[in-house]
Amino acid sequence: MLVQTDDLSGEMAGYAIQQLLDLGVDNVQIVPTVTKKNRPAYLVLIDCEKELLQVVENFLISELYIGGYHLLQAHHVSFDTHLVERTVDLQSEKGKVSAAVAVRVFGSLDQPRGVKVDHDSLGYLCRRIKAELGVELSLKKLQTLVEANVLANLCDKVIKIRL
Known part of the structure; x- marks a missing residue:
């Protein structure tokens, strides 16, 4: 509509x-x-x-107070996606932070075409990194880092990342 x-x-x-x-x-x-x-x-x-x-x-x-609308006929094309959970272990000289993150996988699980980590999971992880490790990391940098590592190691239930 x-x-x-x-x-x-x-x-x-x-x-x-x-x-x-x-x-x-x-x-x-x-x-x-x-x-x-x-x-x-x-x-x-x-x-x-x-x-x-x-x-x-x-x-x-x-x-x-709308006087009318256009009824559009559309065909929605859905991609093959899967929602999975992975544990991310972030290690620095000051210690380690671990957290579960929700990941949307685009394509099949054995041949993913891309991944997107849930924004709320990233925000939680970002706050913990700052509070527990004292490391300032932008949400965008964290997203890039986590998504690249998750994509490269999707079969692993725990994704280990060194900061």
Whole structure:
């Protein structure tokens, strides 16, 4: 579903996302755009099952005062992904920090095409490295380091990394 609106505040956009998710839609994205006469506007993309269309329509009319929408027919292509957990052992001169991390593997487990470590797992690990080892490491650097090592050693349940 594609909805166009040029009368939506940032606060109302956040409210709309949460309300639509609470109604059961699969996903909501709000994209800023510019319309005729250089007016700021939003494109609202709503992914939901046909059974929810009436409920979503009611919300759009009553809360956002939307006069209509575009119903898009799309075919979603899903990649082969797996969610696995690995323990990461980070070793430095000052000691070791170990933590479990959630990893999304793209492709098969025996021939992965890529990996992505869960953001919350990385944040937790980053805070522990600073607190327990006194090592300042940016989240982005930690992500690159952990993902490269996990990808290279995916078969191992424990991934050992030297800082």
